[in-house]
Amino acid sequence: MKTILITGGAGFIGSHVVRLFVNNYPDYKIVNLDKLTYAGNLANLKDLENKPNYEFVKADIVDSEAMFELFREKQFDGVIHLAAESHVDRSIANPMEFVMTNVIGTVNLLNAARSIWTDNTEDKLFYHISTDEVYGSLGKEGLFEETTKYDPHSPYSASKASSDHFVRAYCDTFGLPTLVSNCSNNYGSFQFPEKLIPLFINNIKHNKPLPVYGKGENIRDWLWVEDHARAIDVIFHNGKVGETYNIGGHNEWTNISLIKLMCSIMDRKLNREPGTSEKLITYVKDRAGHDLRYAIDSTKLQKELNWVPSLQFEEGLEKTIDWYLVNEEWMENVTSGDYQKYYEVQYAQR
Numbered sequence: 001m002k003t004i005l006i007t008g009g010a011g012f013i014g015s016h017v018v019r020l021f022v023n024n025y026p027d028y029k030i031v032n033l034d035k036l037t038y039a040g041n042l043a044n045l046k047d048l049e050n051k052p053n054y055e056f057v058k059a060d061i062v063d064s065e066a067m068f069e070l071f072r073e074k075q076f077d078g079v080i081h082l083a084a085e086s087h088v089d090r091s092i093a094n095p096m097e098f099v100m101t102n103v104i105g106t107v108n109l110l111n112a113a114r115s116i117w118t119d120n121t122e123d124k125l126f127y128h129i130s131t132d133e134v135y136g137s138l139g140k141e142g143l144f145e146e147t148t149k150y151d152p153h154s155p156y157s158a159s160k161a162s163s164d165h166f167v168r169a170y171c172d173t174f175g176l177p178t179l180v181s182n183c184s185n186n187y188g189s190f191q192f193p194e195k196l197i198p199l200f201i202n203n204i205k206h207n208k209p210l211p212v213y214g215k216g217e218n219i220r221d222w223l224w225v226e227d228h229a230r231a232i233d234v235i236f237h238n239g240k241v242g243e244t245y246n247i248g249g250h251n252e253w254t255n256i257s258l259i260k261l262m263c264s265i266m267d268r269k270l271n272r273e274p275g276t277s278e279k280l281i282t283y284v285k286d287r288a289g290h291d292l293r294y295a296i297d298s299t300k301l302q303k304e305l306n307w308v309p310s311l312q313f314e315e316g317l318e319k320t321i322d323w324y325l326v327n328e329e330w331m332e333n334v335t336s337g338d339y340q341k342y343y344e345v346q347y348a349q350r
């Protein structure tokens with residue numbers, strides 16, 4: 001039985017990856033390590049609580065001693081590293097938090113993996129999940145490729161770029177078997193409502209203003225989180241050590257056209273007059289250093305590992321909106337923080 005560590009498994013993307021691995025690989029022991037910050041929530045994994053191949057560990061990757069201890073105790077065969085501070089606006093307000101978790105935390109995990117993978121590393125893998133923001137900002141033309149030079153602009157993307165470099169450096173210098181993938185903007189269920197799509201669904205529902213940064217002309221490439229989790233599965237099992245894989249949705253939208261689409265879907269679902277939700281659109285001061293456009297070329301992943309996105313965006317967005325409307329309680333609890341406190345107490349009592 002292989003023991004796989006998934007870090008950040010209580011977060012948005014992490015919870016989808018944990019679910020996929022626990023359900024699809026009963027012969028793996030999945031250890032989910034999460035600090036349970038504001039964005040990590042065990043309510044995202046309620047359905048897995050009693051699965052025999054699943055274990056939750058509350059810990060901070062910044063704590064190097066705890067990481068060494070955990071790796072010694074569990075003797076992991078593989079690591080899928082998703083734990084990260086991920087919100088660009090928060091990184092502008094507090095860059096050091098991003099340095100600590102994203103850079104120091106990643107190096108701690110690399111050191112811990114090195115400490116136990118001393119002999120034969122043939123069937124071991126340290127898989128680092130990263131973002132397309134490390135490549136910087138595109139103009140109207142072109143796509144990010146795996147060979148595109150790094151040019152991060154926000155403290156968030158600078159911290160992720162740094163962690164990517166450390167992961168590759170440990171491969172080149174120490175022979176640690178590592179892999180990196182860089183993804184575009186994810187959307188889907190269980191995303192913390194500070195990110196554009198869940199924030200705006202929640203605001204439309206409660207008739208709150210929709211703060212559009214600048215003119216809303218920035219472009220993002222949207223990837224359904226469950227397609228991302230499938231890509232991670234494929235890369236973890238079939239990717240080549242030392243390689244990088246880009247994962248994108250081939251699905252570009254200006255923010256304002258996406259927001260207008262969301263408004264019209266929400267009007268229909270909430271039985272409001274067409275045009276009602278658009279009235280909530282409020283243009284606000286632009287995000288500092290706001291990257292104009294992200295767009296990813298995933299040809300390598302498609303050709304080499306046979307992965308393609310499974311869902312059309314319009315269908316995915318409908319599904320996502322439905323999920324947030326049905327899971328009202330989840331939304332209320334994550335925004336109030338009650339779920340997190342409740343689950344921390346539950347786990348403390350075990």
Ligand SMILES: Cc1cn([C@H]2C[C@H](O)[C@@H](COP(=O)(O)OP(=O)(O)O[C@H]3O[C@H](C)C(=O)[C@H](O)[C@H]3O)O2)c(=O)[nH]c1=O
Nearest residue numbers: 086087088131132184185194195196211212213218255
């Ligand atoms: C929250 C918010 C956002 N925006 C704009 C800013 C962006 O142009 C776009 C998406 O913003 P969001 O903060 O949801 O995501 P990005 O800044 O593109 O970054 C996201 O996708 C990458 C790949 C990651 O790696 C990040 O971890 C993830 O947060 O909407 C607004 O106009 N108003 C708002 O209130």
